Amino acid sequence: MIGQVLSNRYEVLARVGEGGMAVVYRARDTLLGRMVALKVLRSQYASDLEFVERFRREAQTAASLSHPNVVNIYDVGQQDDTYFIVMEYVEGRNLKEIIRQEGPLPNRTAVVFAREICRALEAAHRLNLTHRDVKPHNILITSDGRVKVTDFGIARAAATSSLTQTGTVIGSVHYFSPEQARGESVGTASDIYSLGVVCYEMVTGTVPFSGDSPVAVALMHIQEQPKPPRQLNPQVSPEFERIILKAMAKSESDRYPSATAMLRDLRALSEMYEATSGEDDITQPMTPVDPLAVTTVQPALRTDSRSEAKKTGAARKSGLGKWVWLVALISFLGGLLWAGNAVPDLLFPEEVRVPSVVGKDVREAEMILREQGLKLVEERHSYSSTVPVNHIIAQDPPENRRVRTGRSVFVVVSLGLEYVSVPDIIGLSLNEARNRLVQAGLTTGTVREEEHPDSPPGTVLRQTPAGGSRLEKGAAVDLVVTQTRQQEDVEVPNLRGLTLDEAGSRLAELGLQIGKTYAEEPTAGTVPGTIIDQNPPPGTVVEPGSSVDFVYAEKEGPLTGGLLRLPSTPRETTVNRDVSILVPEGPDTEVVVVVVDDFGTREVHREIASGGATLVIPVRARGDNPVVRVYMDDRLVRELPLR
Template sequence: MIGHDLGGRYEILSRIGGGGMALVYKAHDVLLNRKVAVKVLRQQFVNDDEFIRRFRREAQSAAALSHPNVVSIYDVGQEDETHYIVMEYIEGNNLNELIQERAPLQAEEAVRFAVQICDALGHAHQNHIIHRDIKPHNILIGNNGRVKVTDFGIARAVTSSTITHTGSVLGSVHYFSPEHAKGINTGEKSDLYSLGIVLYQMLTGKLPFLGESPISVALKHLQENIEAPRSINPHIPQSVENIILKATRKNPSERYSSAQEMLLDLDTCLRSDRLNESKTIFPMFNDLEETRVMPAIRGDIVASASAERFEPKVVVSDTSTKWADGENNKNPKKWKKPLTVVGVTLVLLALIIFGFLWLLDKLDTEEVEVPYVVGMTLADARKELESKGLEAQDPPIREFQKDIPKDQVFDQNKQNMRVKAGSAIVLYVSDGPEMVGLKNYVGQMIKAVQEELHSIGITNDRIEIKEEHNEQPLGTILEQTPASGELFDPLTVKLSFLVSKGPETVEMPDLVGEKLSTARKLLKSLGLVLKEENILYEPSYLHEKDTIIMQETHMPLDQVPKGSDITIRVSSGPPADAKSYVLNVRISPAVEGQSSEVKIVYSDARGENMEGITRTITSTVDIPVTVILAPDTVATVTVSRDNQFMDTKTISYDELVSGTGSSGLTIPGEELVPPTQNTEEQPVQGEVNGSDGESTTEGESEGSEQGQ
């Protein structure tokens, strides 16, 4: 059933409960996109036309109820032989589970629940609907604390063919009203009796009547008074006990006249002025139909009565004494004749009674003890019942049981009692865990699949996830084990999924400043793609031709999927109208033969005060300096030697265009004076120096001209 689209609208998600007559599933209403509860009639009842007719009629009547404390009925339908009722889905627990966990409840909480149940019953009674099966199992407590009463009208649908099934009667017999137990028509006050039993159980943690069989419990409802709740739980206020005692009176006329009257009493029972009110005393109720224990009639009393009835009496008087004596003496045997008649009559009666008892004994079927077959396989259970003169009802009632192997009996309707030989025993047989067909999850996202699996009871510790890089988006299921369509038990299955981690990624390198050829090799080694159409060329003063200027699509250190296309901007060199000029700088060391540090700084279209060349020289050298000029700009070249400014050369764009620019820059050094010359030879030397000085002056003049 799980995974089936019932009526083409309700997608069955998981089983959430069940009873002797129906199973309840959680489902998704695909039309209205909401969660609903779907009650499905068990298969053994699908051929009972009267049951189906009443089932649907009562469900339709319950659907007319609209109350915040009544589970709403949304739809009633049939698909093939499946009859179902769609109702409101409540997140929470039923009252029976709450009682098992926490009973006895606090008086305030129990009264709050009872008020809401009573309000729901009042609404139903006003609409002429009697619940007939009020018990904690049919009362839902939502996570918000709101009470919802469910299963309205279902009890009326039980027929003679289903009344013996334990699922329809045994589960409710502890909450029967006396009139319900008698089998007579029940009314509103029967529901109030059941509510009183529920309130009793909430406050004491126990049921008022227990027995070995449903019949014994029903008889106690008829014959015995309930034990006072305060004798079990002295913390119960007297006012609340009085409500329980009144609601559970054997005589319906002594109970509340309506749910509204009981609701008013519940609303005020916890007021301070009522908590310690006196205990309500009810008059004795004598039910003429009540089962009683009568004293046995002894045999000697019967014989004495019979003899007295048939023995002739002699009348004695003063005037007839002689006559009587004379008659008796004269006919001594006359009195024996009536006695003989009586004796023969008694013998005949005894023979008739004996024959009647003998005939009853022959007609009366032998009673046998019902064997306990729970835990046996169905085949062994049948054999055991047949060996005792009994038989198993065919077919048995089968249910999915998560903890019981398939074909093992987990319950029987009669046990620990004697029944007539040949009686049929209803066996409840396990179909094992409910198996579910695995969907095809390949291509779906793992997060959504995990949520769906959680809804059918598969926890994360039974879901194995393996990951690998793939072209599919991150989190996409690539493979699953078991395969699609295989049947599995949601409580024990272990699933394995291979999930995509997305494409494999690499760290994007920093390409700015690299040559295009170098970038090509690096990107190829990383599995990235550089297409020709993704290389964007543009002119640049700052970057040489074929040097990467910018990364367009991915920045350095980004994680990039392998195979991704990369887009870059590459320098095509200076613009077409730019001018390039090579200035030759001829420079000598400060002292010939000694080393000097030379530093050249230039400013042009690429930037200001850019360091060009730094070199150590020991002799005169030529150093070419390339400058680039944009229209209407100038370039400067500044030369320093040994950290001392030596000279600056300016080149203008217009000079280059007109061809009038100077060819270079010359910076001479100093000549070394020989140490052997003395003062006496200075005049002669002066002449030499004079001539040399003249030539030196000319050299400097020439250098200045060159500089100009």
């Protein structure tokens, strides 16, 4: 792979990592002159076309997510049997490596990381995009401490794939939510639970549950409560522990209702840490001063001194004592004055109303807040079509909220308009062109058709603006495409009883073609060499050019009379099995048996069965990996491979 150039654009430079589904390479985008990361699907996934299509669809959806804390997806590509995603290249380490190398992280560091991860989830959840595989391995920390979350949508593609791997868990079971462990559909609450597990590991250095097998760990997520983090690391603050355990609640309703709600608590905790950062200097207890305990220096007197000396010494002592008392009194009054001014400020800090800085330049906003005794913190930067560069988009706390002096005001700073590079889509089909534009953050504008005898219908002939131009994100690209010849959909005829030659001729007249063919031994009433089944069935409406698969009664001699030369599936790929089904005790149950094979998906049996009955259903399937599915009252209860 190293040294190859994919899609005539991405030069593969080095292998930088790998996961269960893909290998990651560092590559150079020769068109834009930047470094990118290529996530290349492993061969066992690339061979599953259903998975590949779902993977491409999920990656395109994730590409719509643009956020400073998310690894951006630039492109989704294919070259021969190699499928890949082009992503932002991030220099740094993943969070798992940091925890392994440094052990439990300090509270402040862990809260900052958690806050950034939460922001990424908040942005994704707003787009109804659930990560499903939040874990330290998917969280990258750049060399300057920024947090980037990667692999949005990929776990969803894997979880819904028809590909099965014995003994392989999609995602990491150590970070599964209880609903994931039960095999239920998951939503945003699952991401919040997984983030809670990540926070737990950051402050303790270990995951909350571990066992001998993935199943054992999954059961712990469902049944057991985690040991409180402070029992493993007493340095964890009680406030952070409460946030972690709330995020890890077994019931979704007991967790944070949203990433925004969790982010609010993390932000408040950050402010608390910041407010106490100078505590050693500000609140260091002072030794109380006793005005009666002021040290005085007295002359040493001999006991045998004369009376005059005694009188003189007494007078001096009396005068010195007056001065000492005067100094002590002044110090005492000064202390009272200081206490009168300082103690209320320490015990009851002054409150101010937060001024509005939305729409202000960052420097101006900083001055406005400083005048009120507040601090400006640039929480994040975001593109905006309405707010100029380096101006404030939003603030927290909002305007007019009463807060104590010294508090931080978090702001979102505008990066201005976001511009993207227009892809070169000339020569692509209209559908491919639209997908490329969506991936680039653009939309399809007007589409005009022109006749062009040398190009297939629907091919892009021209685009405005041209490829390589810079355009505001969300803007439209106008296209001129080859005129499409209108073709009406076709109804599949009944071809049972015909020979393959006859069926091929009939399909050709309708603009259809023969697909897969399966030879089976003739049964009573069938004529050798004739079609006994077809897929799609008669009456199905399909697009022109579609294929129709056939099962024909085998006969000795050549398959056809010479008109067609068709590949036939060997009889060994046809399997006949009796499937035993035990109906649970109780009321009558509707039992449906469905076969999924190379010939499609079809229902082969349906009946209302009595509770406790045993059904034996003969099943015939074709192909290398046929599966039978048993449904009871519309619920899938069993999936059985037939080979």
